[in-house]
Amino acid sequence: MKPSPASGDPGAGRTAFVRSVRGVPGTQALARELAAAFGPRAFYALEGDLGAGKTCFVQGLCDGLGIRAAVSSPTFAIANEYRDEAAGRRFLHLDLYRLSGPDELDTIGWDDYLDSGDPMAVEWPDRAAGRLPAGAVRVRISIGPGPDDRTFEITPPDPSAGR
Ligand SMILES: Nc1ncnc2c1ncn2[C@@H]1O[C@H](COP(=O)(O)OP(=O)(O)OP(=O)(O)O)[C@@H](O)[C@H]1O
Ligand SMILES: [Mg+2]
Numbered sequence: 001m002k003p004s005p006a007s008g009d010p011g012a013g014r015t016a017f018v019r020s021v022r023g024v025p026g027t028q029a030l031a032r033e034l035a036a037a038f039g040p041r042a043f044y045a046l047e048g049d050l051g052a053g054k055t056c057f058v059q060g061l062c063d064g065l066g067i068r069a070a071v072s073s074p075t076f077a078i079a080n081e082y083r084d085e086a087a088g089r090r091f092l093h094l095d096l097y098r099l100s101g102p103d104e105l106d107t108i109g110w111d112d113y114l115d116s117g118d119p120m121a122v123e124w125p126d127r128a129a130g131r132l133p134a135g136a137v138r139v140r141i142s143i144g145p146g147p148d149d150r151t152f153e154i155t156p157p158d159p160s161a162g163r
Contacts, residue, residue, distance in 0.1 A: 016138075016155040023148045027053045030152060031060025034137070038157070040065055040089070041117050043133050045125035048141030053150050054123045056137065058093050059082060065090045065119055079108050092120040096127035135161030 021030050035042075044061065059071040062082055067089055069082030080093040092113050105128060113120060114133055125132055138155040141159070145157040 014155050014158060015155045016140075019152045020103075021150050021152065022146075024053075024056055027056050027152075028060030028063065028151055031057045032064035032137075034154065035061045035064025036120075037136055038137055040119050043114070043136045044118055045132055045136045045138045046121055046141070047125065047139065048125050049108070049143065052141040052143055054141060055093075055095075057141070058091075061119070061121060062091050065089075065091065067119075072102045078104075079113070090118050092116075094120070095123040097124045099124075099127045102131070104129075115159040124157065131162065134158050 012081060019030055021027050025053075044058075045055060048054055053071045055071065062069055062071055067082055067084040067088070068089055069091065071082065071093065072080070073095060078094060078099065082091045082093065084090070094108075094113075110128070110131065122128065122132075125136075132152065135157040137157050138153075140153040140155075142151045142153075143149070
């Protein structure tokens with residue numbers, strides 16, 4: 001997979017669309033919809049403040065891809081791998097919030113994860129600036145106006161990029 005030429009900005013130059021949802025079910029329904037639209041090899045760069053709903057969105061992605069797994073925040077592990085033995089597939093969920101530095105990407109096997117082509121979502125992707133795939137779907141989540149309202153700004157992958 002090609003690294004993004006635009007360091008850390010997987011959405012550079014592409015047109016985003018905006019969707020507003022309410023509550024966890026709204027976020028998960030949108031994630032299921034996007035999983036169907038972008039398919040089983042998509043890479044999601046999930047941006048948004050603490051508590052924006054990134055992990056909640058990943059639950060919907062897994063559900064939409066038919067990967068039955070208990071999705072939880074991988075904050076302490078950095079990487080969680082959800083395997084659905086019945087489906088024979090896995091989903092990769094990374095949270096880079098506590099990444100000590102770019103070198104740690106190599107320690108956790110970042111390139112192998114990318115090369116696997118398995119569906120993948122990364123929270124705090126700015127920590128991997130310059131090493132995000134050009135074919136990433138960028139998802140920016142903002143909170144409000146109400147506490148359960150979320151606005152999603154979704155930038156589809158560059159059609160000329162691999163994944
Ligand atoms: N529409 C919504 N979508 C997602 N979460 C919502 C929504 N409304 C309220 N919430 C609440 O916001 C919180 C989102 O938590 P979540 O762990 O998904 O955030 P996060 O972006 O992954 O945070 P972190 O950066 O700490 O990992 C949950 O407590 C959830 O119940
Ligand atoms: Mg999270």
